[in-house]
Amino acid sequence: MEKSTEQENDTLDKCLAILRKQGYKITPQRRAVLAAFGSCGRFATVQQLLEVVRRTQPDVSLDTIYRNLTLLAELGIVHEVHRPSGNAFEVVAPGHHHHHLVCTECGKTECINICPMNKLYEKEADKRGFFVTGHVFEVYGLCASCRSRLLKK
Amino acid sequence: MEKSTEQENDTLDKCLAILRKQGYKITPQRRAVLAAFGSCGRFATVQQLLEVVRRTQPDVSLDTIYRNLTLLAELGIVHEVHRPSGNAFEVVAPGHHHHHLVCTECGKTECINICPMNKLYEKEADKRGFFVTGHVFEVYGLCASCRSRLLKK
């Protein structure tokens, strides 16, 4: 049985608070999905989350995982990362918004702490009457080791 | 029967040239996928492309559409747009790289002619030994009409 760190419980509480504030219900399934991230490393796939959640709640449906991930992503609580081996999700602590460099060969994922969604783009959106609610920015390429393995020939 | 404009043929030829230069084969199916964009408006879905391609080549498999779209996207010939009603693809003429504002309500899609993939990000990638090959940037929100319909309450 995994032990949950204080840090993890803290993150969980903050996420639940966001849900509550926005009027969403705190169901055992929803709580379990959030808690499951603690047992999946930084990035969790849908299948990993399903497996972990079912340890405590065997009847949870796959749809519930997807539905909750979609909601959590809309609220900015989790981020989706598109990797060659399939998609994964990570919990984003409030105020730590960031983006990713993804290696298309091995799937290695690193954070970039600069965000393109600055005034320039918001102004561009405003000009057209768009009300911005979110954005996706991901950079693809070869990580250092795949680069030297594949390109030095 | 759709007539193809000179402009379309020109675009098609340029796309084929890119494929040839990179050593990819010009199969009838591949040519048909590219040509099909001419009959699908600016944005084409996988199903629309399949339907158009099958008018001339009834045995083309769905997998072929997907496989070629993946390749064309890797080469920067087409761009994928993630919309609430499903994904769509558009042909990007060389030198006209751009990004999109997507309305999450109605799916309306507009171009933004500024790209975040500037020196700043390349430098960030370089620092970590990453070799950048591509990127995704999409902005989501509500278009002018959905905005006034939904938010003015």
Next chain:
DNA sequence: TTCCTAAATAGTAATTTTCTTAATTAATAT
């Protein structure tokens, strides 16, 4: 506490996307 209601869920079905394999075919050299 009990009741009410909209939200959320399980279970299932449908759809979309990816993978596997054997056969076909375009491009190149002969």
Next chain:
DNA sequence: ATATTAATTAAGAAAATTACTATTTAGGAA
């Protein structure tokens, strides 16, 4: 032209994702 080879393909199976419907339940009100 013909043969060779590696890329591409069709077909079917598998995996991932989304949609549908009847039922359950969290959270607020009485």
